[in-house]
Amino acid sequence: MSMFCFQCQEAAKGTGCTIAGVCGKTSDVANLQDTLLFVLKGISWYNEKLRAIDANPSKVDKFVFDGLFATITNANFDKKAFERRIIKALQVRNELYILCKSTGVILPDNLPDCAKWTASSTEAFEKKAEEVGILSTENEDIRSLRELIIYGVKGLAAYAEHAWNLGNKKDEIFAFMQRALVATTEDLSVDELVALTLETGKYGVDVMALLDAANTSAYGNPEMTKVNIGVRNNPAILISGHDLKDMEELLKQTEGTGVDVYTHSEMLPAHYYPAFKKYKHLAGNYGNAWWKQNTEFESFNGPILFTTNCIVPPKESATYKDRIYTTGASGLEGAIHIPDRKDGEMKDFSAIIEHAKKCAAPQEIESGEIIGGFAHAQVFALADKIVDAVKTGAIKKFFVMAGCDGRMKSRDYYTQFAEQLPQDTVILTAGCAKYRYNKLPLGDIGGIPRVIDAGQCNDSYSLAVIALKLKEVFELNDINELPIAYNIAWYEQKAVIVLLALLYLGVKNIHLGPTLPAFLSPNVANVLVENFGIGGITSVDQDLEMFLELSETDK
Secondary structure (H helix, E strand, O other): OOOOEOOOOOOHHHOOEOOOOOOOOOHHHHHHHHHHHHHHHHHHHHHHHHHHOOOOOHHHHHHHHHHHHHOOOOOEOOHHHHHHHHHHHHHHHHHHHHHHHHOOOOOOOOOOHHHHOOOOOHHHHHHHHHHHOHHHOOOHHHHHHHHHHHHHHHHHHHHHHHHHHOOOOOHHHHHHHHHHHHHOOOOOOHHHHHHHHHHHHHHHHHHHHHHHHHHHHHHOOOOOEEEEOOOOOOOEEEEEOOOHHHHHHHHHHHOOOOOEEEEOHHHHHHHHOHHHOOOOOEEEEOOOOHHHHHHHHHHHOOOEEEOOOOOOOOOOOOOOHHHEEEEOOOEOOOOEEEOOOOOOOOOOOHHHHHHHHOOOOOOOOOOOEEEEOOOHHHHHHOHHHHHHHHHHOOOOEEEEOOEOOOOOHHHHHHHHHHHHOOOOEEEEEOOHHHHHOOOOOOOEEOOEEOEEEOOOHHHHHHHHHHHHHHHHHOOOOOHHHOOEEEEEEOOOHHHHHHHHHHHHOOOOOEEEEOOOOOOOOHHHHHHHHHHHOOEOOOOHHHHHHHHHOOOOOOO
């Protein structure tokens, strides 16, 4: 076993990757990620003590969540980048140690290992992972809960970074992330870890609300929008990932250059924001969910900018390898990395723009339009129509089918499920799971589209806000009394924090697929089943019958 990782849905054999990640990360990168996480726990240990006396440096918050973001599935595959991050992390930790001493913080004689271990070579960094990686926690249930919390915190980190980039910060969220990391090094009981897991969900709601406020104050409330999925004849840049600030700065710098910009995968919802509609060179959306990029990037012809996770390392034979650019927490060996902003200035996208000018226009792979933009403000604008449709029986049930897409053939289930839903049902979605059905001709109900797309994975917050509003409108005591069923697909850690947020809000009977997480031990899975009704998926027919509560006679 040269590594161990089971943080994503595609963990090898449903148990964990031990030689190389199914995602494409090599064992050395996996081990460096484990060591970086270990040192981030040490940084958090010191920063907690400094926060108690209001002496914690704010720059440490960004360093911690940026480091966590880099370890999310499909975010960063660059070994050298992780070596640099660990070296910097050890420096930051040492600075915090000195600051503790100078401000009179009393430190114990026996510091925890995460607060004192040091090394200076790549070999030592990789070796340390054997001692501090996932399997270093021997008790299966404690390990399961610790990892569930860590993956939730990684999801928190991703959304906190997007909000930070737009100037929205909340110290309570940063404090919790660091407190939770430290807690995973302590000898907590199962009950204490379960409570911390639910608290992670509480901060999941908070961080998604923070990001929603950041996005809407900067770019306006998303509105119902038809997005072109064909192409034009100009050279172009394809922007992938999730970061809207990067999107804004790229659009500003490409304006008037003759270079078009297309969104890819989770950047599709950028089209829904009023502020981006003024850019006439925002041409449309190209392609589908992240996992199809190996073929779709070949035909795009122009350069690709990754702003966050959702990278698939290209094959050796790929012709687009020299057209990949990364920025932020993302990274890929051989790709050109665009540095962070400095002193309030924009990122410099001139290199990718000049590259694009030398490329052919994208090759068309499909044509037509898709509709989206149904975040909470837009849905509230349609509230009367939706409520009437429910009251008259035109809409019998809503299905929340948010979350992630992925490579597994078993994910065809979600396409088939959407196709077989009765005509009096509506799908509420967010995240790239929508690519399994957002181009199907599912029609509408009295002008209400049968696929209501709220946006990115973080916009699952909108779905929760919509549910809470409907609960209020229908004067219900419990959110679970609504005619809403949850059939969610997951892939990585941002889906984990969405799940924990829904559990914190009291949502029960969520079904999660295409498989339950490998990091849930049988006992922890039982806790989720008994307390929250969490379940997996079976067949489309069986699940439809279960969700619609149909008896043999009803059929």
